[in-house]
Amino acid sequence: MKRLKGTNEEIARILAEEQVALTQQNITVEATVREIIQDVSQRGDEALREYTKAFDGIEITDFRLSETAIQSAYNTIEPDVLAALKHAAANIESYHKQQMETGFEDQPVDGVIRGQLVRPIERVGVYVPGGTAAYPSSVLMNVIPAKIAGVKEIIMITPPQQTFNPAILVAADLAGVDQIFQVGGAQGVAALAYGTQTIPKVDKITGPGNIYVATAKKEVFGQVGIDMIAGPSEIGVIADETANPAYVVADLLSQAEHDVLARAILVTNSEKLADAVEIELEKQLKQLPRENIARPSVENNGRIIIAKDKGSMFALMNLVAPEHLEIAMENAYDYLDQVENAGSIFLGHYTSEPIGDYYAGTNHVLPTTATSRFSSALGVYDFIKRIQYTQYSKAAIHEAEKDITTLAYSEGLQAHAKAIEIRKD
Amino acid sequence: MKRLKGTNEEIARILAEEQVALTQQNITVEATVREIIQDVSQRGDEALREYTKAFDGIEITDFRLSETAIQSAYNTIEPDVLAALKHAAANIESYHKQQMETGFEDQPVDGVIRGQLVRPIERVGVYVPGGTAAYPSSVLMNVIPAKIAGVKEIIMITPPQQTFNPAILVAADLAGVDQIFQVGGAQGVAALAYGTQTIPKVDKITGPGNIYVATAKKEVFGQVGIDMIAGPSEIGVIADETANPAYVVADLLSQAEHDVLARAILVTNSEKLADAVEIELEKQLKQLPRENIARPSVENNGRIIIAKDKGSMFALMNLVAPEHLEIAMENAYDYLDQVENAGSIFLGHYTSEPIGDYYAGTNHVLPTTATSRFSSALGVYDFIKRIQYTQYSKAAIHEAEKDITTLAYSEGLQAHAKAIEIRKD
Numbered sequence: 029m030k031r032l033k034g035t036n037e038e039i040a041r042i043l044a045e046e047q048v049a050l051t052q053q054n055i056t057v058e059a060t061v062r063e064i065i066q067d068v069s070q071r072g073d074e075a076l077r078e079y080t081k082a083f084d085g086i087e088i089t090d091f092r093l094s095e096t097a098i099q100s101a102y103n104t105i106e107p108d109v110l111a112a113l114k115h116a117a118a119n120i121e122s123y124h125k126q127q128m129e130t131g132f133e134d135q136p137v138d139g140v141i142r143g144q145l146v147r148p149i150e151r152v153g154v155y156v157p158g159g160t161a162a163y164p165s166s167v168l169m170n171v172i173p174a175k176i177a178g179v180k181e182i183i184m185i186t187p188p189q190q191t192f193n194p195a196i197l198v199a200a201d202l203a204g205v206d207q208i209f210q211v212g213g214a215q216g217v218a219a220l221a222y223g224t225q226t227i228p229k230v231d232k233i234t235g236p237g238n239i240y241v242a243t244a245k246k247e248v249f250g251q252v253g254i255d256m257i258a259g260p261s262e263i264g265v266i267a268d269e270t271a272n273p274a275y276v277v278a279d280l281l282s283q284a285e286h287d288v289l290a291r292a293i294l295v296t297n298s299e300k301l302a303d304a305v306e307i308e309l310e311k312q313l314k315q316l317p318r319e320n321i322a323r324p325s326v327e328n329n330g331r332i333i334i335a336k337d338k339g340s341m342f343a344l345m346n347l348v349a350p351e352h353l354e355i356a357m358e359n360a361y362d363y364l365d366q367v368e369n370a371g372s373i374f375l376g377h378y379t380s381e382p383i384g385d386y387y388a389g390t391n392h393v394l395p396t397t398a399t400s401r402f403s404s405a406l407g408v409y410d411f412i413k414r415i416q417y418t419q420y421s422k423a424a425i426h427e428a429e430k431d432i433t434t435l436a437y438s439e440g441l442q443a444h445a446k447a448i449e450i451r452k453d
Numbered sequence: 454m455k456r457l458k459g460t461n462e463e464i465a466r467i468l469a470e471e472q473v474a475l476t477q478q479n480i481t482v483e484a485t486v487r488e489i490i491q492d493v494s495q496r497g498d499e500a501l502r503e504y505t506k507a508f509d510g511i512e513i514t515d516f517r518l519s520e521t522a523i524q525s526a527y528n529t530i531e532p533d534v535l536a537a538l539k540h541a542a543a544n545i546e547s548y549h550k551q552q553m554e555t556g557f558e559d560q561p562v563d564g565v566i567r568g569q570l571v572r573p574i575e576r577v578g579v580y581v582p583g584g585t586a587a588y589p590s591s592v593l594m595n596v597i598p599a600k601i602a603g604v605k606e607i608i609m610i611t612p613p614q615q616t617f618n619p620a621i622l623v624a625a626d627l628a629g630v631d632q633i634f635q636v637g638g639a640q641g642v643a644a645l646a647y648g649t650q651t652i653p654k655v656d657k658i659t660g661p662g663n664i665y666v667a668t669a670k671k672e673v674f675g676q677v678g679i680d681m682i683a684g685p686s687e688i689g690v691i692a693d694e695t696a697n698p699a700y701v702v703a704d705l706l707s708q709a710e711h712d713v714l715a716r717a718i719l720v721t722n723s724e725k726l727a728d729a730v731e732i733e734l735e736k737q738l739k740q741l742p743r744e745n746i747a748r749p750s751v752e753n754n755g756r757i758i759i760a761k762d763k764g765s766m767f768a769l770m771n772l773v774a775p776e777h778l779e780i781a782m783e784n785a786y787d788y789l790d791q792v793e794n795a796g797s798i799f800l801g802h803y804t805s806e807p808i809g810d811y812y813a814g815t816n817h818v819l820p821t822t823a824t825s826r827f828s829s830a831l832g833v834y835d836f837i838k839r840i841q842y843t844q845y846s847k848a849a850i851h852e853a854e855k856d857i858t859t860l861a862y863s864e865g866l867q868a869h870a871k872a873i874e875i876r877k878d
Binding site: 106109113119123141144147149163164165222231253278317322369372373383388390400403420421422435436445446450 | 494533534537538540541544547548551552557561565566567569570572574575589620654656657675677678682699700703706707710711737741742743786792795796797799800801802803804805806807808809812813814816822824825826827828830832838839841844846849853855856857859861863864866867869870871872
């Protein structure tokens with residue numbers, strides 16, 4: 029892992045440069061994706077069938093997955109996996125229920141009512157990748173918050189397979205997906221955004237996917253809402269001399285095994301710990317089945333940042349703004365108020381990050397590449413809308429007339445003023 | 454205005470087609486904008502000076518607007534405008550304070566703590582257009598919610614002018630802007646996203662602008678957060694036979710005067726009202742100073758939709774999902790529960806939409822082109838982040854071990870499982 033050491037300003041400059049490089053856009057597939065989207069929006073199912081044959085090598089007559097296929101997945105899923113999914117779903121539900129919002133109303137002066145309604149988004153589409161990146165846990169993480177928000181209809185799409193992973197179908201069913209369609213890629217995203225003869229048009233699309241899926245989501249944004257464009261996974265660990273190097277390394281590697289582009293960043297005020305981590309890293313890497321992914325990941329993107337004191341550890345990690353943040357310190361809870369930017373925080377020596385990936389109930393769909401500076405984990409708040417309302421009585425509007433028309437005239441918008449003045453009579 | 458009449462399904466189909474046309478992307482300026490952004494991100498202030506000279510025709514040595522310039526605006530602003538801005542600011546503040554969120558924490562089982570922190574975004578950039586589109590009311594609407602959220606630093610940028618509208622500078626000062634820089638266009642957006650020698654890099658950019666500004670915001674999204682890409686203004690009016698046609702028309706025109714692309718849509722169950730509105734429309738249009746804008750707007754984009762009953766009026770308007778929604782009916786408040794999609798609702802015969810533009814305190818930065826299906830008015834919630842946290846004791850992680858490792862192994866992520874298992878010792 030590359031070691032960074034210096035003043036906070038020097039390290040901050042390097043982190044800022046690295047962050048810009050991370051978010052530079054990949055525009056290579058844009059033209060292809062735009063063509064697919066336009067075609068699907070015009071020709072619907074016919075276009076979908078052609079792209080699915082071309083890209084997935086499968087001829088589909090009916091995109092809709094039958095109720096029988098979903099129910100038979102319960103017969104083939106491993107019982108342990110089924111039990112674990114049920115426990116995880118219960119935890120995700122109990123955590124996210126706390127995010128539910130209600131509206132408000134006030135009457136600031138006589139004759140005036142102001143308020144805010146909270147309404148669920150009506151129909152949501154969830155993209156679930158195929159092949160090895162098909163994670164049942166992600167199905168739960170995307171669907172359960174939507175369900176709690178009160179979304180009326182949840183449509184899932186996933187690329188066609190000869191044999192679907194039963195855990196994916198069971199997770200969808202447990203979480204409350206209403207319909208599943210076997211279609212993927214940019215064509216699947218286009219189908220959700222514009223609707224086809226068989227696939228209903230949705231209001232918002234969530235869920236991860238490859239570069240085609242991510243680019244398609246960006247392109248259809250505006251026509252529908254989208255969640256976020258996720259980058260490679262990241263873990264930041266703040267550790268002092270009390271940390272166990274073996275635990276720290278195991279957690280760094282749990283992110284590094286995802287992807288050669290994943291980032292594992294340790295910030296510590298202890299050079300002794302940094303040295304121990306590097307020795308332990310080599311030891312654990314050799315034992316790892318996915319060493320071929322984790323090794324280039326830590327070698328290219330791994331960082332050990334040496335901070336001069338505890339305050340600097342937090343200041344520098346706030347610049348990293350990691351997706352996952354572990355605080356491997358005694359009394360970690362007491363340092364919560366020093367965290368400004370992070371997707372999800374794991375406190376103390378025993379709260380290993382994979383607890384959050386699968387089990388604790390917090391969401392694992394998180395802002396990457398320093399976007400936790402301005403965005404948050406997927407949550408119930410992503411599946412609702414807030415609608416303002418106002419009511420003025422005749423007396424109240426006359427009371428406010430002078431101020432309103434003064435501003436309207438000063439902005440040169442006479443019809444705005446007129447709409448108030450006409451109500452004098 | 455074009456009249457639509459038929460079954461709900463027939464009208465729904467037409468509305469869906471119109472909505473797709475509205476959101477089709479304008480990609481003509483993308484290449485230019487990308488070049489400007491890259492140049493500014495690399496050369497900073499030097500590039501800014503060149504673009505400002507080329508596009509605004511002004512040579513700038515110092516982009517920062519002096520404290521003296523801001524204070525002297527108080528001497529030139531009309532006293533009535535100053536008073537109105539102060540009243541509006543107070544209303545905006547009292548409404549938006551109700552949107553403040555707090556975190557939560559629970560202890561679902563022994564040894565487990567889960568929670569959510571709420572943190573303000575650290576630094577926000579607000580874009581304020583120049584020329585005739587410089588609205589002091591928009592400055593208040595963008596800045597006050599950020600301030601309430603607790604944003605530490607608010608940077609405003611606006612294109613350079615020979616003489617700035619004093620109301621813009623006063624509004625910025627009243628609302629709590631920390632620094633103002635005189636730079637606009639895609640180059641200004643790039644400066645906020647990447648930072649230059651004099652302009653600080655921000656975490657999120659809000660505020661309206663022309664096609665260059667909107668495209669630039671879309672391009673830098675990811676590097677920074679953005680609010681929304683606003684389209685032309687819209688008003689939807691639901692009116693029954695109790696509505697006053699003169700009021701309805703005045704309100705339709707208050708949006709139509711904004712822009713030839715603005716949309717004014719009336720949904721009514723009364724053909725008698727529809728006829729009266731068309732007669733009144735011609736009468737009021739002729740008296741309007743901005744007739745040259747409002748007339749093509751209503752002729753091209755105006756719609757009168759005839760609904761067969763009250764339920765259909767709301768069902769069809771929910772498909773329109775208008776930015777502004779007026780309910781011009783007796784007991785309008787009682788119909789709130791029928792609204793699913795709208796940015797801001799104005800209730801009853803006296804609550805004219807311009808009340809919300811300037812005064813009531815609800816936000817006037819609203820989702821357009823049917824995006825209220827999945828998004829909301831600008832609010833305090835746009836200037837905060839929610840950060841999850843979890844703490845598991847040693848006993849609690851052992852309790853959860855089997856479920857977590859079962860899921861990790863089933864997804865083929867061995868390092869995830871290992872990070873849990875290593876904590877046995």
